Amino acid sequence: MSESRTPPRVDRQLRALQLAKDCAALGARVKTIGHLTGLPPRELLRMLFPDRYSVPRGRPPDSPEWYHGANLLYRAEASIVVSIYRRLRVAGFTAADALVTAYRHYRGVCVPPHRISFDRAFDLVAHTDGLWLTGAQSFSVVACPKCHSEFLAAFGSIAMSNDDCPFCKLVQRYATDQRVQASYPVRPLPDMALIELGTRRLLLQS
Ligand SMILES: [Zn+2]
Known part of the structure; x- marks a missing residue:
C-alpha cells in the first residue's frame, strides 16, 4: 500500500499561514507579513486582524x-x-x-x-x-x-x-x-x- 502524501502546494500554503501567524504574534505589520509569506495583504488582514483595531500601524x-x-x-x-x-x-x-x-x-x-x-x-x-x-x-x-x-x-x-x-x-x-x-x-x-x-x-x- 503506497503512503499517501500531502501535495507540496498544500504544504507551502500551510507553512505560509503558520509563518503569517508567527509574524503577527511578534507584532509585524501586514505589509511585512505579505513580503515574508507571499500572501495577499487583503487576505492577511481578513485572517489575522478581523476587528481591524489591532492592526499595527505607523511608517515603515x-x-x-x-x-x-x-x-x-x-x-x-x-x-x-x-x-x-x-x-x-x-x-x-x-x-x-x-x-x-x-x-x-x-x-x-x-x-x-x-x-x-x-x-x-x-x-x-x-x-x-x-x-x-x-x-x-x-x-x-x-x-x-x-x-x-x-x-x-x-x-x-x-x-x-x-x-x-x-x-x-x-x-x-x-x-x-x-x-x-x-x-x-x-x-x-x-x-x-x-x-x-x-x-x-x-x-x-x-
Ligand atoms: Zn568590540
Missing part, C-alpha cells in the same frame, strides 16, 4: 539611514538580531524562518523594553541580504577585532579597529551610564551545558 522603517545615526543601545540590539539571523542562514534556515527565530531569540536574551521591533528587524535583514524590499545590500555583519562581537556596519566595511563597535562602547560606558546598566544587568555566570542545549534546540526549530 528605513534602516540604511536610521542605523548610522541611531543611539548606541539601538545599534547594539540591531546588531544582535542580525548576527543571530546570519548564523541561522549559514546553518541552512530559509530567510523568513531565520528572521522569525532570530527575532524570538533576541527577545529572549535582551532585557525589555526591546528597542528593535519585528518590522525593524525585517528591514535590517532586508537591507543586509538585499531581500524582499530591495536588491541592494546596505549592511555587512563584521567582527570587532578587539571584543570579537559581531556588529552591523556599512556594506563592504572591514573592521580594522573597534571604533564603530557598539559593544566596546557599551563596555566603556557601563560604569557611568545607568541606561546601559539597566539594559545589560549583571547576571550570574551561565551554565555552559544549558547554553549548548539551548543552541542545539534553536538550530532544530525550523
Whole structure:
C-alpha cells in the first residue's frame, strides 16, 4: 500500500499561514507579513486582524539611514538580531524562518523594553541580504577585532579597529551610564551545558 502524501502546494500554503501567524504574534505589520509569506495583504488582514483595531500601524522603517545615526543601545540590539539571523542562514534556515527565530531569540536574551521591533528587524535583514524590499545590500555583519562581537556596519566595511563597535562602547560606558546598566544587568555566570542545549534546540526549530 503506497503512503499517501500531502501535495507540496498544500504544504507551502500551510507553512505560509503558520509563518503569517508567527509574524503577527511578534507584532509585524501586514505589509511585512505579505513580503515574508507571499500572501495577499487583503487576505492577511481578513485572517489575522478581523476587528481591524489591532492592526499595527505607523511608517515603515528605513534602516540604511536610521542605523548610522541611531543611539548606541539601538545599534547594539540591531546588531544582535542580525548576527543571530546570519548564523541561522549559514546553518541552512530559509530567510523568513531565520528572521522569525532570530527575532524570538533576541527577545529572549535582551532585557525589555526591546528597542528593535519585528518590522525593524525585517528591514535590517532586508537591507543586509538585499531581500524582499530591495536588491541592494546596505549592511555587512563584521567582527570587532578587539571584543570579537559581531556588529552591523556599512556594506563592504572591514573592521580594522573597534571604533564603530557598539559593544566596546557599551563596555566603556557601563560604569557611568545607568541606561546601559539597566539594559545589560549583571547576571550570574551561565551554565555552559544549558547554553549548548539551548543552541542545539534553536538550530532544530525550523
Ligand atoms: Zn568590540
